[in-house]
Amino acid sequence: MPELPEVETVMRGLAEVLDGRRIVAAAITRPDLRWPFPPNLAARLTGTRVLGFRRRGKYMLMRLEGGDSVLIHLGMSGRMVARRVGEPPVPRLGPQGAASDARGHNGPPEAHEHMVIETEEGWRIGFVDPRRFGSVDLVPTEREEEHRSLAGMGPEPLGPEFTDTVLSAALTGRFTPIKAALLDQKVVAGLGNIYVCDALWRAGISPRRLAASVAGTRAARLVPEIKAVLEESIAAGGSSLRDYVRADGEVGFFQERFDVYDREGERCARCPGPPACKGVARIVQSGRSTFYCPKTQR
DNA sequence: CTCGACTCCTGCTGGC
DNA sequence: TGCCAGCAGGAGTCGA
Numbered sequence: 001m002p003e004l005p006e007v008e009t010v011m012r013g014l015a016e017v018l019d020g021r022r023i024v025a026a027a028i029t030r031p032d033l034r035w036p037f038p039p040n041l042a043a044r045l046t047g048t049r050v051l052g053f054r055r056r057g058k059y060m061l062m063r064l065e066g067g068d069s070v071l072i073h074l075g076m077s078g079r080m081v082a083r084r085v086g087e088p089p090v091p092r093l094g095p096q097g098a099a100s101d102a103r104g105h106n107g108p109p110e111a112h113e114h115m116v117i118e119t120e121e122g123w124r125i126g127f128v129d130p131r132r133f134g135s136v137d138l139v140p141t142e143r144e145e146e147h148r149s150l151a152g153m154g155p156e157p158l159g160p161e162f163t164d165t166v167l168s169a170a171l172t173g174r175f176t177p178i179k180a181a182l183l184d185q186k187v188v189a190g191l192g193n194i195y196v197c198d199a200l201w202r203a204g205i206s207p208r209r210l211a212a213s214v215a216g217t218r219a220a221r222l223v224p225e226i227k228a229v230l231e232e233s234i235a236a237g238g239s240s241l242r243d244y245v246r247a248d249g250e251v252g253f254f255q256e257r258f259d260v261y262d263r264e265g266e267r268c269a270r271c272p273g274p275p276a277c278k279g280v281a282r283i284v285q286s287g288r289s290t291f292y293c294p295k296t297q298r
Numbered sequence: 299c300t301c302g303a304c305t306c307c308t309g310c311t312g313g314c
Numbered sequence: 315t316g317c318c319a320g321c322a323g324g325a326g327t328c329g330a
Contacts, residue, residue: 001323034306034325058324076323077308112308131307133324149325176301185325193323286302288323 002074004190009237010252011060013244017123018050025118038138057189069141075133080251085122090248154188164223168215179207194261199226201260206297207290260291268293
């Protein structure tokens, strides 16, 4: 479930391997993910130098020599894997932590590896996405913000432009739960189910509260908590190539422990926990799980 | 305009 | 122990 912090660390990992490097080979192995791949994508990538990366919400933009940018969304299950050209994929760890495949042979490409690029230096980067909710598109670098996926997107939560005034304005008049409003990428860019739950817990705001009633003093409490939870998660991703491209080839860092997300019935850090307190509650809002502490979130 | 329901997809979990 | 239904969710579409 890559959200802003995961996308940021994946992008930094890709930059470590691709920034300033020339792509010598590219292959697309199926016609589409969520959307069709641009028909000329492989041709456009091959022989081209990568000039740099930036992130917008949950999207990564890889700027290419020649004026185009590759717009990448990891969707639900997308990940980037890096290995040396000619080396087999490292088997994924099974449920018991044991390798689920034999290693050390030249096996087939990793399952669900839909796009592959190779650099002059011998790195082979694969975009793996079993559920195919991800997307890849080409957009002129000068017109990145006009792409239909980016146009109308809300402020970057880690930028100075994301203030309590701005958030209040976006929430005013909205009669939907704050949980749903924060998932709306037009309100703020890059939050998903996990960090919305944790940010609301940190701010002591109930996910069921109407968005309009968060405008004002509660927004002033929420904005710094959104920034903090995202910054802390990015910082946990580390700062060296070793951190970004792991031994198993996974690019980026994926946090697995949260304050309330996926912790139904467990003690939250502000409460005594069961039996004195029922612990973290799970409810369903617009079809998705919300985790929160009914005692401390109002 | 605003909001919620539905949709896409496959891997994992849990209940029998 | 094995099977399989159901759940997971980002974001676009559609209808109320």
